[in-house]
Amino acid sequence: MKRIILITGTRKGIGKNLAEYYLVKGDVVIGCSRGEASITNDDYIHYILDVSNEKAIVGMVRNIKKQFGHIDVLLNNAGIASMNHFLTTPYSTAQNLFNTNFFGTFLVTREVSKIMMKQKTGRIVNYSTVATAFKLEGEAIYAASKAAVENLTQTIAKELAIYGITVNAIGPTPVETDLIKAVPKDKIQSLLGRQAIKRFGVFDDIKNVIDFFIDKKSDFITGQIIYLGGVSN
């Protein structure tokens, strides 16, 4: 049977790449973003929404349930970054970051878990960042929003364990996507220099960890944060 995989933030970057990867593998992928779909495939369904809009998320998840009856995997990929000194970070920027990165993850996970708890199985993967482990200067709010995601991941892993749902998080290193295009080159080089393995991450590195987390055999793996590049917290 085809897996039903929900991935948030599929219009570009890692989310789009992952959606295409799982479509090639023969899964059904449901994606969402604030903009139009950028993927055309019979097994791909796209919702245009903001992940921090509760009503839109509830509606999407109920629709998926009506259409497919179950959800096997949730990848909370949607995220935004902003680099700024703490002292010059506008309040609205901090709110936007938390809305998408934390509240979006919270809302989608809560609604999808309601479906998964009935199935007595489910795999949820959240997204952190090495910036959180590094307490990276210039990324105070972004890293804080992802620290909140990490804590949420580890706490709900306990609350959802009895329903057979695992919740883990991946902490990617910088990958050359839109998310980091505005970051100065020297800043990125210095960041890569702090990793045990000093290179950019690539999509395959991320897929590898996600494949591990969502594997059927990984039912004893939950509440874990895996950073790429040999970074530790």
Place this chain on the structure above:
Amino acid sequence: MKEKIESIIISALTELNDEIENKELNNPTLETKLFGGNGVLNSLALVSLITDVESLISDEFDKEIILANEKAMSQKTSPFRSVEALTLYIETLLREQN
């Protein structure tokens, strides 16, 4: 509307009882106490009931409601205390959406 809501709650409780096997839930009625005080549900069973009822209400009325919202959590008398209280609460939520 009220009768429909009541029957949804009763049917969700009956289904839930297949899992939790509580004899007090063998024949749920409007008076059945749900949560808190002499309620028959523990917190996990309540979570399960809430998600089932939300989903059934969505199917029946084609409206999306969130039962565990701020209003429910701040009410002095919990809408989850009995089938009757929950019925009235859901009716209010649905009417607010009209």
